[in-house]
Amino acid sequence: MTDQFTSDPSKPAQRMRAGSMVIPLVPWGIAAVLLMVLPFIFTANSAITIMNQMAITIIFALAYNMLLGQGGMLSFGHAVYAGVGGFACVHIMNMDDFFAGIPLPLLPIFGGLMGMGLATIVGSFSTRKAGTVFAMISLGVGELIAACSVIIVAFFGGEEGISGDRTYGMPFFGVEFLQQIEVYYLIAAWLLISAALMYLYSRTPLGRMANAVRDNPERAEFLGYSARWVRFFSFVASGFFAGVAGALFAVNYEILTEENLNTTQSGLILLATFLGGVGFFFGPILGAIVFTLVQTVLSLQTELWGFYLGIVFVVTVMFFPGGLAGLIMMHVPAMRLGKLGRLGIPYLKTLGAGAVGCLGAAALIEMTFHLRHASAGDHSMTLYWITFDSHTMLPWIVAIAVTLIGFGIVRATAPALAEAWNDANTPDGAPR
Amino acid sequence: MEPLILKQKSRRASGIGITPDMDLILVNLIDGLVTGLLLFMLSAGLTLIFSMMGVLNFAHASFYMLGAYFAFQISLYIGFWMGLLIAPLVVGVLGAGVERYGLRRVHQYGHVPELIFTFGLALLIEEVVQFIWGKNQMPYATPEILQFTAFSIAGNSIPAYKIFMIFISIAIFIGLLYVLTRTRVGMIIQAALTYPKTVEALGHNVPLIFMGVFGVGTALAGVAGVIAGPVLGTFPGMAFVLGSIVFVTIVIGGLGSLWGALVASLLIGWITTFSKAYNLRMEDLLTWAGFTKPEPIWDSAWRDLWSITSPQIADILPYILMVLILIFRPYGLFGKRDA
Numbered sequence: 229m230t231d232q233f234t235s236d237p238s239k240p241a242q243r244m245r246a247g248s249m250v251i252p253l254v255p256w257g258i259a260a261v262l263l264m265v266l267p268f269i270f271t272a273n274s275a276i277t278i279m280n281q282m283a284i285t286i287i288f289a290l291a292y293n294m295l296l297g298q299g300g301m302l303s304f305g306h307a308v309y310a311g312v313g314g315f316a317c318v319h320i321m322n323m324d325d326f327f328a329g330i331p332l333p334l335l336p337i338f339g340g341l342m343g344m345g346l347a348t349i350v351g352s353f354s355t356r357k358a359g360t361v362f363a364m365i366s367l368g369v370g371e372l373i374a375a376c377s378v379i380i381v382a383f384f385g386g387e388e389g390i391s392g393d394r395t396y397g398m399p400f401f402g403v404e405f406l407q408q409i410e411v412y413y414l415i416a417a418w419l420l421i422s423a424a425l426m427y428l429y430s431r432t433p434l435g436r437m438a439n440a441v442r443d444n445p446e447r448a449e450f451l452g453y454s455a456r457w458v459r460f461f462s463f464v465a466s467g468f469f470a471g472v473a474g475a476l477f478a479v480n481y482e483i484l485t486e487e488n489l490n491t492t493q494s495g496l497i498l499l500a501t502f503l504g505g506v507g508f509f510f511g512p513i514l515g516a517i518v519f520t521l522v523q524t525v526l527s528l529q530t531e532l533w534g535f536y537l538g539i540v541f542v543v544t545v546m547f548f549p550g551g552l553a554g555l556i557m558m559h560v561p562a563m564r565l566g567k568l569g570r571l572g573i574p575y576l577k578t579l580g581a582g583a584v585g586c587l588g589a590a591a592l593i594e595m596t597f598h599l600r601h602a603s604a605g606d607h608s609m610t611l612y613w614i615t616f617d618s619h620t621m622l623p624w625i626v627a628i629a630v631t632l633i634g635f636g637i638v639r640a641t642a643p644a645l646a647e648a649w650n651d652a653n654t655p656d657g658a659p660r
Numbered sequence: 661m662e663p664l665i666l667k668q669k670s671r672r673a674s675g676i677g678i679t680p681d682m683d684l685i686l687v688n689l690i691d692g693l694v695t696g697l698l699l700f701m702l703s704a705g706l707t708l709i710f711s712m713m714g715v716l717n718f719a720h721a722s723f724y725m726l727g728a729y730f731a732f733q734i735s736l737y738i739g740f741w742m743g744l745l746i747a748p749l750v751v752g753v754l755g756a757g758v759e760r761y762g763l764r765r766v767h768q769y770g771h772v773p774e775l776i777f778t779f780g781l782a783l784l785i786e787e788v789v790q791f792i793w794g795k796n797q798m799p800y801a802t803p804e805i806l807q808f809t810a811f812s813i814a815g816n817s818i819p820a821y822k823i824f825m826i827f828i829s830i831a832i833f834i835g836l837l838y839v840l841t842r843t844r845v846g847m848i849i850q851a852a853l854t855y856p857k858t859v860e861a862l863g864h865n866v867p868l869i870f871m872g873v874f875g876v877g878t879a880l881a882g883v884a885g886v887i888a889g890p891v892l893g894t895f896p897g898m899a900f901v902l903g904s905i906v907f908v909t910i911v912i913g914g915l916g917s918l919w920g921a922l923v924a925s926l927l928i929g930w931i932t933t934f935s936k937a938y939n940l941r942m943e944d945l946l947t948w949a950g951f952t953k954p955e956p957i958w959d960s961a962w963r964d965l966w967s968i969t970s971p972q973i974a975d976i977l978p979y980i981l982m983v984l985i986l987i988f989r990p991y992g993l994f995g996k997r998d999a
Binding site: 296300302353361363368371376381382502534537541549601 | 715762765771773788794907908911915964968972975979982987990
């Protein structure tokens, strides 16, 4: 599950093995057990809602990464394929006779086929080139279809969207999916199936060729592969799983609107995938989990969560292009050497201080925002469970002091951390 | 999606669609020209930056928005004209800074991360604008000296500000053309577009040229923002409204082609203006083509097709045009085959 997509040319033996079509049992088994157990740990209805959203985002992010991470194609309009799959499923829910004949758990297949169909049409002309041209076309097509949603009312339902009822389907072994928890297990099962399929896809010769075309299309062509067709098949497969994600969205929320199609949605999935890390298979999973948590939890706490997210995203692109997964995998060499423990204390010092500094900076931002935009006369604000007057000097002095001290300690301890890092990544006895 | 067209249009709505006479065509030609030239100011910078660095600046329209906001803030203190002068300079310096400290760093990772970086920047700029100025539209207005009717055509008055916009854009276009084709700096830039390595070997500072072009391109977007802000509205969504149309423009024109950007901008300006001004109905078109209208229409699966009118689809016409261009001429109207 942790195989890096970029194969290491110095280890040909490993490269051969990387193509084997076997699912490693341990991580996938843990994932399956975790999915089974989670609702018993977090029993609240709101928690199950968040977990459903998370699972849908994971499938979508993995599908998106089939393009971005594995194929090197940056799409700015991928929400369209998920959205159209979802719309199709709501229409099937509203076809009484037909829907009564199929069990709900099979519905995502139809959503997937719909997304795949659309991807086949669009992909036929958009996958000629990768890179910038592909990104532009995906944006244009995405905008076109999103704009169509207010014109083609019969399919997209105009401004208010379309809604259905999932319980009219054929009962699945007696389950009618009336309750949220039943839907959770449906989504969890589909998550496991589609994640496994996507993982296996990345192991097929086609999936490996997608990596080759991403890294060096010219060379892939010389080897006799058509870069365009490889990209096309990646695109179609990604469209299928995006459609599955959209179908699960339809099953979960029973309503789809223009918001599921537009560029904002496409941008969010890019954010989630990239923050998680595009270089590893588990990156998008991580990204979708963290992103959904941030989106639901942080947006309750502050109006400015988009601002923080923007900063984190830009910093990630500039300094950690591997994303979260890349950061985690950076520690593998140290772990192999058995020296990971030596990083603990320096990390605690530097990152702890850094976190305090960030909290201080966030406090400054929040106070500035309050000063500028709160209604006149409203001087009291609450931050980190403390209520104070934003127009007096004291909180400002405290916040500035905390920020400066936090970042000051980071500066002072950074060399020690770098030293510890080098130490942990050097085998014992090796010349320094 | 917000209409791309200038607001003054709605006043004439009553006279439209009845007699398509010469006067109306002239009025719409002027309106389309204003929209098209505005688009061109954005797409010119974008296409220059693209042909130079091979990266599409997703945040280009955000610099346009920054231009409008800066000019509004400046106009509160020292008036519109100083805003027109200072705001683009500030935007240009900001743009150059972004190239120097952001893009140049991300460049080592490749084109796709560069594109993602500018995308993140666009998000961040929108959030920053909301942080500073809030979510509401700013009361940024045209200067009083230009608030009169320049002339009128058959009862349709053309405000002086529109004429002013046309002149500013044409002046900038001519200036750009002169600098690029007649001056030494322009020659070096053109050479650096095609053979950056050779130009560097001849002793020119190519990274500096890149930074300069990026700065000038964003400053151009800033100018567009300053003069469009009062008529199209200065609000946090203004970058998003125009952004994707600008991309469509340079794809249609051919990535990296300045002339293509001009032609495509004018084409899009006129197409959207005319399809909004003349209420062409799909119903008439289908009847003319020999189809019979299904009755009752509200129960037919084709009802949306029959009820389409041209003002309704005016905003998506550029996208349709783009898809058609991509299918039949993938490198755009004026683009090179390998672009």
